[in-house]
Amino acid sequence: MSISVFELFKVGVGPSSSHTVGPMVAARQFVQDLREQHKLAQTDRVEVHLYGSLALTGIGHGTDMAVLMGLLGEAPDTIDVDTIDDKLEQIAQNASLNLASDHAIEFNRERDLQFHNDEFLPQHANGMTCRAFDGETLLFERSYFSIGGGFVLSEEDFAHKEQIATLLPYDFSSAEELMNLCERHGWTIAELAMANEKAFHTEAEVKAMLWHIWQVMDASIQRGCRQHGTLPGGLKVRRRAAELYRELSKQSEEERRNGLAILDWVSLYALAVNEENAARGRIVTAPTNGAAGVIPAAIAYYVDFVHDPDIHGDLKDQVVKFLLTAGAIGMLFKKNASISAAEVGCQGEIGVACSMASAGLAAVQGGSNQQIENAAEIGMEHNLGLTCDPIGGLVQVPCIERNTMGAVKAINAARLALRGDGAHIVPLDSVIETMRQTGIDMQSKYKETSQGGLAVNAVNC
Ligand code: SF4
Structure with missing residues (x-):
């Protein structure tokens, strides 16, 4: 798999590419996937489950903040870093957030953002699973893997990651x-x-x-x-x-x-x-x-x-x-x-x-x-x-x-x-x-x- 140098040099936000940038990208991707599935409007609650290293060092690495910003539709390269604290404060005060900035849902941090310290998803040490609900009904679920440097793969992409190739004129593997x-x-x-x-x-x-x-x-x-x-x-x-x-x-x-x-x-x-x-x-x-x-x-x-x-x-x-x-x-x-x-x-x-x-x-x-x-x-x-x-x-x-x-x-x-x-x-x-x-x-x-x-x-x- 050849890639562009711009995948290795990305404007981002601290403190971690795998635990901050990646989860923000993944949460944002989840909301986009939800929209593509035409299920965003029906969603009244989401749950995000963090596993393995994302759970164990997530708090220190700002993974919780990153997930919430991603759900709001923010991206690591464009988010105004000076607004993050205010946005977190608003979510906490209102017990709600705007998915993709325009669809309000209730959000209870203890219930809806869970850290599974003793559990690893089998595919990768940095796994997270996102679920969308309409009442008690599960509408959509997808797992994502933050594989380093801010790269994110969905569970479908992860299964055939070797085939995800960018055809470059001068491809090299070694x-x-x-x-x-x-x-x-x-x-x-x-x-x-x-x-x-x-x-x-x-x-x-x-x-x-x-x-x-x-x-x-x-x-x-x-x-x-x-x-x-x-x-x-x-x-x-x-x-x-x-x-x-x-x-x-x-x-x-x-x-x-x-x-x-x-x-x-x-x-x-x-x-x-x-x-x-x-x-x-x-x-x-x-x-x-x-x-x-x-x-x-x-x-x-x-x-x-x-x-x-x-x-x-x-x-x-x-x-x-x-x-x-x-x-x-x-x-x-x-x-x-x-x-x-x-x-x-x-x-x-x-x-x-x-x-x-x-x-x-x-x-x-x-x-x-x-x-x-x-x-x-x-x-x-x-x-x-x-x-x-x-x-x-x-x-x-x-x-x-x-x-x-x-x-x-x-x-x-x-x-x-x-x-x-x-x-x-x-x-x-x-x-x-x-x-x-x-x-x-x-x-x-x-x-x-x-x-x-x-x-x-x-x-x-
Ligand atoms: S790999 Fe670990 S020890 Fe090294 S800079 Fe990153 S967080 Fe720190």
């Missing part, structure tokens, strides 16, 4: 196929990705859309650098980006560009984005929300400290090249392993984002396709086995800091690859397969259930 295609056509990875995107849009449109993705990423950095206080959820995590930004802004230009001081800026960019994500702000899912800071931090590092127009050319073209390259690498993980922490742990979030960022950085610094593949491989190889164990089920600790580590590791992976000639022992395909197998072997308590690791060993005060 890194080896990608490299061979590039060699055959004399293209860079970014050029091949662009050729595929042109199946849907003009080149100018693709460039404009990717530049917009970067603009939203950059805005999340800027906004994160201005917000103070503690993050929601009860863990009392203090926002650090604004204070760090104020400190770093005092540096002279010489101090700022002095060796390891650059890493402070890289950490700042990642902290800012992920604090915004934890505060349910506007971010770009890249390829997930928990890891949304890695790629923006890597691009901001390039923009602020590396890019030289005389050497690298137009900045916009370079950012587009970064995102196309990173997107092509992300597709390989999506297809052959997973970008869902509920399936493979944090390898699938920070690990994949790091690998994508490593490839993007190598590309914009003039790396060959072999060096880019090497960078992507290094970026994942040293994240293998990374577990998902967020404290309190919140996408805060270790998640926010972990993005700084992912970004710094990506810079190092790109540098290591660019110092070599592209030759390396472990192919990217082997690392992806190793990541998949490691994810299968990983116990469920380390896969976004908050039942192991830091989630049980750190004091939750």
Whole structure:
């Protein structure tokens, strides 16, 4: 199944792609399905049942909020994040909600939104079932699966997900196929990705859309650098980006560009984005929300400290090249392993984002396709086995800091690859397969259930 880079970079809302963006998309889809079945007008009550990881960490990940917003007809990329609290307040006060914004039904949160902590649907760890009733009569029922990165499949789609293919002119299923295609056509990875995107849009449109993705990423950095206080959820995590930004802004230009001081800026960019994500702000899912800071931090590092127009050319073209390259690498993980922490742990979030960022950085610094593949491989190889164990089920600790580590590791992976000639022992395909197998072997308590690791060993005060 080949996909577009825009399925890996989506404007969304925090804090989680699988537990916030996905459930919002699914609940909205349910209401649309209900309308298509001509049963919306008859519906006087809906029930949403959350299973597995969605139930276990749903409260901390804002899944309840996301489901309600989806039922209202809101979408992750367009919802005004500043209105969410008011909308929740209204639903609670009136004990009712407007399905698809125009069909009022009663809504009792305890009765109609149920968390099944001990039950997993057989198909996937992130399952939810939606039911519509007319009185006691069940009108319509459908299950949906949030399979990572905000992707949602209905139970029907899930049954034949291997057949859901997007026919692209230059389809590839493995890194080896990608490299061979590039060699055959004399293209860079970014050029091949662009050729595929042109199946849907003009080149100018693709460039404009990717530049917009970067603009939203950059805005999340800027906004994160201005917000103070503690993050929601009860863990009392203090926002650090604004204070760090104020400190770093005092540096002279010489101090700022002095060796390891650059890493402070890289950490700042990642902290800012992920604090915004934890505060349910506007971010770009890249390829997930928990890891949304890695790629923006890597691009901001390039923009602020590396890019030289005389050497690298137009900045916009370079950012587009970064995102196309990173997107092509992300597709390989999506297809052959997973970008869902509920399936493979944090390898699938920070690990994949790091690998994508490593490839993007190598590309914009003039790396060959072999060096880019090497960078992507290094970026994942040293994240293998990374577990998902967020404290309190919140996408805060270790998640926010972990993005700084992912970004710094990506810079190092790109540098290591660019110092070599592209030759390396472990192919990217082997690392992806190793990541998949490691994810299968990983116990469920380390896969976004908050039942192991830091989630049980750190004091939750
Ligand atoms: S630990 Fe990693 S995978 Fe788990 S929620 Fe945090 S960032 Fe996402």
